[in-house]
Amino acid sequence: MDSEKMGQLMVERREEVERILQEYLPAIDGLQKTVLEAMTYSVLVGGKRLRPIMMLESYRIFGGSEKVIEPFVAAIEMIHTYSLVHDDLPAMDNDRYRRGKLTTHAKYGEAMGILAGDGLLTYAFETAGAAFSMTDDPARVGRAMQVLAQKAGIYGMLGGQVIDVESEGKPGMTLEKITQIHTLKTAALMESALMIGAILAGASEDQVGQMEQIARSVGIAFQIQDDILDVTGTQEVLGKPIGSDARNEKTTYITLRGMEASVAEVKQLSEEAIGKLRQMPGDTLFLEEVVRMLTVRKK
Secondary structure (H helix, E strand, C coil), rough: CHHHHHHHHHHHHHHHHHHHHEEEEEEECCCHHHHHHHHHHHHHCCCHHHHHHHHHHHHHHHHCCCCCHHHHHHHHHHHHHHHHHHHCCCCCCCCCCCCCEHHHHHHHHHHHHHHHHHHHHHHHHHHHHHHHHCCCCCHHHHHHHHHHHHHHHCCHHHHHHHHHHCCCCCCCCHHHHHHHHHHHHHHHHHHHHHHHHHHHCCCHHHHHHHHHHHHHHHHHHHHHHHHHHHCCCCCHHHCCCCHHHHHCCCCCHHHHCCHHHHHCCCHHHHHHHHHHCCCCCCCCCCHHHHHHHHHHHHC
């Protein structure tokens, strides 16, 4: 697929996700409207919408064509956004800007930043629950809810964040621990996206497991590429300072394995993911291109 066609498809997919988000975001009214405004601000501040796009594409690969996927599309972006809102808090990364705009706590105050993140996480499951009334197979929705909760929680994204926070500035970082952090903190929500799309479309358990493995490879490769770009990128292209890992004396995949091996690992993981995608029953070309985009990106 040529780059122009891929760019056009990405715009179309992102517009579809934006439409779904607008439909499912809460109305801003009532005495608690400040937190509702902060939640909406956080979600609409921007982003590539990669996880919901991946979910939609997985659903279509397995023949899904109903609206039952849409509550989960909105829910996964709410969960991703909540994680960013809390990452930006003073107790975590203490960032005042994200994508060129004030972070939620910088705009609404620290307390409201915490509550907005809490609100998004809770509302994500309220939103996903709407899918029960949109299907003749509620068991699929129940299974999808289980996956969403597990991959976002203590055995997924949250668990990875815990390991990362507790490892910061401490000696003894190993390749195994770094890989575990990448698997949980980044890959888990991508796993959730591809698995839920497959589940709601009626894929077999084996196919759902294959999609989980594909997303895991992509998530790990994505984070290794982040480490690479922190060394090889430029601030003009990345839009953020480079060399932060070295300045903070942070142990990364590159620190332990070196640049050449890290680049090779990204390539291998990407090729593994694409190879497994091609074994799936539907048209996987667009998702293959998404994998390439994520793992060879320059920013």
